[in-house]
Amino acid sequence: MSYDKHILWACTAALLTGWVLAFDNGHCSGIVTRPLCNWTCMQLTLQWPGSFCIGLNNKTICKIPETVRNWTIHGLWPMHTGYCCNCWPVFHSHLQEIEPELTQLWPSLIKGKHFFFFWREEWIKHGTCAGSEETMGSPLLYFQAAVKLRKLFDIDSVLESSGIKTSCDVSYKHDDIRGALTPLFGNNFDLQCVTDREGREAWIQLKIHLFRNQTLGCTKQEQEEVLNTLAWFNSPGHPCPKNTTIFYVPINYENPHEPCN
Template structure:
């Protein structure tokens, strides 16, 4: 066995068993990875393209492809402590079978960046932890699982049939949105908003809580609460406030960072 193949085997074995390993194993320079398989729940995070660019500091990098008209996937994120494995590689060829679905349902909104680099980053950051579960135990299976979940939770048709439509004039109460989502999701989700230049709260993300086996639900254990607080802190958005109305803004392809101006 070559040295490179040996290192890959060591890293993958450590990932699957939850071993602790350092850069002495050749896996990640200067990084200690702990218990990357020690998780029980995950978030399927969906994002609304119409609001995505509002939260970006650099307004010139954002572009919404005109083929994108619905809610897209931001990520499928195990709620874990510690670092995932940097040395479980992913190649473009791994995703060719589902690339059409990924292009439509999991696109990047950053100019000049091929979608694959977004997918690769999500795999390294989150997928390699999800790979501890057999049903997501490869790059293909992980992304296939996310696509199936996105299709299962048909948020677009649910909102439209409930007369919650995109608008720059009409806003919705927090409870009005939840009353539509709760029959499908129970209480197992979070609404995330961004604030636009006029102080309006714009709905940007929906985080659906899932068990490890991809069924809906998630117990609020201590480590998951810590991860959840960290994920909010590191995000451009925040929990949608309950004391003001929320805008579900339309997609503005020509001026995506100011969709209502």
């Protein structure tokens, strides 16, 4: 289906001014009165591929490309209370300039799912709201921002230099991991874990708290107020417990859903 470019511009203009129009059968209609662009906090969520498949209900759909060896991007998410406009399209051609970097840093870990389809979902869910900020005001700028932040926050090097390495036998205290990351992030991050079938807590995600201008920080109260209204925002996993040790499991390409078995 092709859409009139003037209709798409109208929807996009409405989004950028803080008003969202429903896009229905080629028409913008149904004005939503709640502005979705008035957000101040965002999260860069990084995921560890070694633990990713543990958290999936359907274990057969997981596949970790052998080129993936480091922490990857799950998403760059403005924290807002609503669903963004789905009439601001992203096309594969928009991202060709940075596709090699996205393929390495923001891959899909789902079998048979083309990377672009994953990126398109993230743009529709989150990028269209991020686009109200000038520095992320197009699909290319949004994904470039995420890649730039991922490179800035070189978590792999920080962990290695702190002696925190992947293992199925050695686990780490919550405070040890936080202590290694605090010089890089301050207190502006959360650790998320999943529980494997043996009851081990496996570190799966790192959520980095950012202001709208992509600098570290955002008031904890404001984050919690927004997150409490967003059931879909919460990604798989739970806060890593402080009363037990945490495993940083290795990537198992042949058996990704049970990396330690």
